[in-house]
Amino acid sequence: MMGEMMEERLQKIMAELGVASRRKCEELIKQGKVRVNSIIVTELGTKVDKQTSVIEVEGKRLIHNINKVYVLLNKPIGYITSAKDQFNRPTVLDLMSNIEERIFPVGRLDYDTEGLLILTNDGELTYKITHPSHNIKKTYTARVKGRVQNTAIEMFKNGLNIEDYKTAPASLKILKFIENDTLVSITIHEGKNRQVRKMCDAIGHKVLELKRISIGKLKLGDLAIGHWRYLTVSEVEYLYSLEDN
Ligand code: URA
Numbered sequence: 001m002m003g004e005m006m007e008e009r010l011q012k013i014m015a016e017l018g019v020a021s022r023r024k025c026e027e028l029i030k031q032g033k034v035r036v037n038s039i040i041v042t043e044l045g046t047k048v049d050k051q052t053s054v055i056e057v058e059g060k061r062l063i064h065n066i067n068k069v070y071v072l073l074n075k076p077i078g079y080i081t082s083a084k085d086q087f088n089r090p091t092v093l094d095l096m097s098n099i100e101e102r103i104f105p106v107g108r109l110d111y112d113t114e115g116l117l118i119l120t121n122d123g124e125l126t127y128k129i130t131h132p133s134h135n136i137k138k139t140y141t142a143r144v145k146g147r148v149q150n151t152a153i154e155m156f157k158n159g160l161n162i163e164d165y166k167t168a169p170a171s172l173k174i175l176k177f178i179e180n181d182t183l184v185s186i187t188i189h190e191g192k193n194r195q196v197r198k199m200c201d202a203i204g205h206k207v208l209e210l211k212r213i214s215i216g217k218l219k220l221g222d223l224a225i226g227h228w229r230y231l232t233v234s235e236v237e238y239l240y241s242l243e244d245n
Contacts, residue, residue: 007047010036013055017062033058063240069101070231071119074223077112081105092117095226106130107191115140115212116220118231125239129215132190134242139187139214140196141175144205148174148182152203156186162198170199181208216242 011025014034019025025034032040035056036048048055055062075081079092083104092105096119106118106126120126128134156172168190175183182205186196197207213220217238223229231239 006049006051008050009044010034010041010046010048010055011044013048013050014057014062017055019057019062028057061240063237067101068122069099069103069120070122070125070236071096071099071103071228072218072220072223072231072235073117073119073228074220074225075109075114075117076226077114080111081108081117092119095228109212110194110197110210113210113212114225115210116215116218117212118215118218119228125236128242129239130191135189136216136242137187137189137214138191138212139185140210140212141183141185142196142200142207142211143178143181143183143209144200144207145181146205147177147180148172148184148203148205150174152205155203156199160199160202162192162195162202165192167192167195167199185213 011022011029014020014025014028015022020028026044028034029044029046030042032042034041036046036053038054041048073092073095075092076095079090079095081092083091083093085091089111093103096103101121103119103121104126106120107130109115109117118129129136153172153174156170159167159169161167167188170186170188173185175185177183186199188195188199192198196210200207211220218231218235
């Protein structure tokens with residue numbers, strides 16, 4: 001329940017999180033190999049708040065994925081990523097009706113952008129993914145108006161002035177020309193409001209269609225538009241392993 005302490009014996013929590021049997025976990029505790037909130041705990045009866053405490057076994061942090069939900073959605077165009085909208089437009093949460101937990105989008109995608117969106121009820125992971133210091137690469141494909149020249153590659157690398165902000169080095173690849181438009185792939189590490197659209201505007205190519213295809217190693221793959229799947233354990237572990245830069 002919200003706000004209520006979830007205290008349990010340390011060895012029980014460790015066992016539930018898949019470290020080893022409870023007996024083996026007791027041994028690890030007695031051997032001084034377990035830290036709770038940075039402090040070594042050797043007493044077996046110790047009770048710990050399993051929702052909030054940071055437990056490390058032999059220096060490796062345990063992930064509390066009990067009751068935590070991690071979802072990867074292929075967001076369709078025409079949905080907003082905030083929970084409420086003054087214009088009453090549909091929100092991505094409307095696509096999640098069969099998930100009971102209260103989950104929230106991690107970061108945002110524009111109403112008119114489609115593609116990879118993570119949703120979770122894990123605030124710590126949300127922080128990790130969205131905090132600028134983590135520098136996670138986000139890759140988009142965009143159909144832009146006009147024929148993009150190779151000089152655009154250098155311009156993206158050098159940074160572009162969008163309003164009063166200079167963008168960090170980004171990469172642009174020309175994938176193909178479609179009639180008088182260009183399909184490009186763009187990778188940025190930042191997440192300013194409408195950043196990809198503004199960067200393309202800055203080189204004179206209006207974005208016609210925009211789709212996010214990856215966040216770090218997480219890929220949209222062939223998930224159908226409007227569909228979602230749970231993240232795998234290794235995907236969640238990967239996100240947790242992201243270091244500060
Ligand atoms: N950049 C944009 O311009 N829009 C998005 O939705 C995401 C990145």
